[in-house]
Amino acid sequence: MALHPLHGLVEQLETQPIIFIGGKGGVGKTTTAAALASYYASQQQKTLIVSTDPAHSLGDVLNVRLNNEKTVISPYLDAIELNPDVIVDEHFAQVERTIKAYANPDMMPKIREHLKLSKSAPGAQEAAMLESMCHHLVEAADAGYEHIIFDTAPTGHTLRLLVLPEMMGAWTDGLLAQQRRQAKLRSVATHLDSHNQKNDKNDVANPFAAKKSDRWEQAVSVLERRKQLFRQAGLLLHDRTQTAIVLVMTADVLPLAETKRAIEQLEDSKLMPAAIVINQLISTTQLDDFWRRRAERQQHLLQDIEQNFTKYPLYPIYLQQTDVRGTDALSVLLSA
Numbered sequence: 001m002a003l004h005p006l007h008g009l010v011e012q013l014e015t016q017p018i019i020f021i022g023g024k025g026g027v028g029k030t031t032t033a034a035a036l037a038s039y040y041a042s043q044q045q046k047t048l049i050v051s052t053d054p055a056h057s058l059g060d061v062l063n064v065r066l067n068n069e070k071t072v073i074s075p076y077l078d079a080i081e082l083n084p085d086v087i088v089d090e091h092f093a094q095v096e097r098t099i100k101a102y103a104n105p106d107m108m109p110k111i112r113e114h115l116k117l118s119k120s121a122p123g124a125q126e127a128a129m130l131e132s133m134c135h136h137l138v139e140a141a142d143a144g145y146e147h148i149i150f151d152t153a154p155t156g157h158t159l160r161l162l163v164l165p166e167m168m169g170a171w172t173d174g175l176l177a178q179q180r181r182q183a184k185l186r187s188v189a190t191h192l193d194s195h196n197q198k199n200d201k202n203d204v205a206n207p208f209a210a211k212k213s214d215r216w217e218q219a220v221s222v223l224e225r226r227k228q229l230f231r232q233a234g235l236l237l238h239d240r241t242q243t244a245i246v247l248v249m250t251a252d253v254l255p256l257a258e259t260k261r262a263i264e265q266l267e268d269s270k271l272m273p274a275a276i277v278i279n280q281l282i283s284t285t286q287l288d289d290f291w292r293r294r295a296e297r298q299q300h301l302l303q304d305i306e307q308n309f310t311k312y313p314l315y316p317i318y319l320q321q322t323d324v325r326g327t328d329a330l331s332v333l334l335s336a
Contacts, residue, residue, distance in 0.1 A: 002306070002314075009246075009275060009315040010039055010334050016244040016274070018137060018236060019149045023248035024258045028279035028317070029053075031324055031333075032248050033151035034061045038330035040147050041077035048143075050136055051081045051151040052129060058151055063326045074327060078145075082132055084125045091128035092119055098222050131226070134233035237271065244274035251278055251298040251305065260308055276309055278302070279317045 013019055013036065021033040030053065037049040051058035051066070058081055059066035064073055066081040073079050092115050099111055118124060133150070140148040236242050247262060249255040259276065266273055281302075282295040306314065317333070324333055 003278075003302075003316050004313050006315050006317060006334055008313065009277065010036070012275060012313065013147075013244055013246070016242070017141065017145075017147060018243040019147060020152060020243065020245045021150065021248060022152045022245065022262070024255045025055075027248050027250045027255050028277075029248045030057045030061050030151050031330070032246070032277050032279065032317070033149050034058060034327075035324070035330040035333045037077055037079075037147070037149045038062075038327040039334045041074055041327065042331040044076055045146040046076050046144055047147040047149065048078045048080070048136070048140060048145045049149045049151060050079075050133070052133060053151060053153040054084055055153075056081050061325060061330070077327065080136075082129060084129055087132045088119050088125055088128045091131060092116075131229070134229050137233045137236055138229060240272065240274075245271060246275050246277060247273050248277045248279055249305075250280045251301040253301070256301065256305060256308070263309070273312055275313045275315060276305075277315050277317060278305060281316045281318045283318055 019033075019036065021029050021036070023029050030051070033049060033051075037047045040047045048070075049058065056066075058079060062073060062079060064071060064079065066079055068080065068083040068086045070078050070080050096112065096115055100108060103111060136148065245266065247259055249259045263273060281298055282291055284292070284295045284299065320333075324330055
């Protein structure tokens with residue numbers, strides 16, 4: 001498959017509400033994501049760009065200080081840099097509030113200690129980040145955005161985030177099943193307690209008596225809402241009319257190998273990439289023996305790229321003489 005003019009990428013993604021930009025670290029994911037967001041904003045299409053990469057380079061590219069809250073870049077462009085530490089703190093604070101509603105107050109010190117240790121457990125940040133991303137996914141349309149663009153962490157993290165909604169949904173189902181089993185036990189215990197009280201009013205109260213059934217229902221309600229959130233996000237991610245996954249790479253051996261692995265994993269998960277962007281290409285018309293040889297090397301690798309990714313449109317971004325910074329320069333980048 002031959003290379004397409006870069007403006008074709010903009011046209012291909014024009015009707016996609018959700019766009020994920022992924023790839024190996026250092027290949028230009030953030031610049032590509034910010035360029036798309038800036039271009040659509042310049043066309044007066046309301047756009048939100050969200051960075052999930054802990055490197056926090058989105059603010060640097062946009063020349064704006066960003067944080068975990070929505071920042072207005074222009075009338076049609078908002079940006080967020082999701083902070084994993086802040087998200088984890090908020091996530092576990094919500095968990096503590098939910099538990100506190102029905103737990104014995106004497107147990108709370110131990111529970112807080114357990115939650116504190118859980119923050120550093122493997123997968124804690126990813127789970128909290130996923131939930132935050134799912135909220136942004138589901139809420140973006142209601143907020144009037146025509147595009148929500150995710151500038152994601154390197155490939156491995158992106159792939160896990162994309163398949164996590166199903167895993168988290170299954171985990172939540174397990175918790176709900178456990179809650180229902182406990183509810184049945186409480187129902188039986190309540191019946192026994194009522195019977196025993198008729199026979200001996202001096203007996204110690206049954207510890208399983210449903211004194212806080214309404215609070216348990218609140219906990220179940222939280223889990224149900226969470227399950228619904230993951231379900232909605234999962235449906236959006238697998239809907240190719242809603243979500244496009246764009247992989248960014250450079251014409252080098254390691255990015256080629258990682259992109260091949262990423263596509264295999266995405267296809268196994270029924271998440272087909274929409275396009276591949278090959279960044280930092282050098283035009284063969286550039287002078288100087290070093291650059292000419294570098295360009296010839298890239299052209300050789302381009303043949304491998306085209307042979308490996310025949311099912312996908314390929315879009316080149318040629319190396320710029322200066323850093324691409326700010327929305328104007330980013331928007332112009334995609335008009336070539």
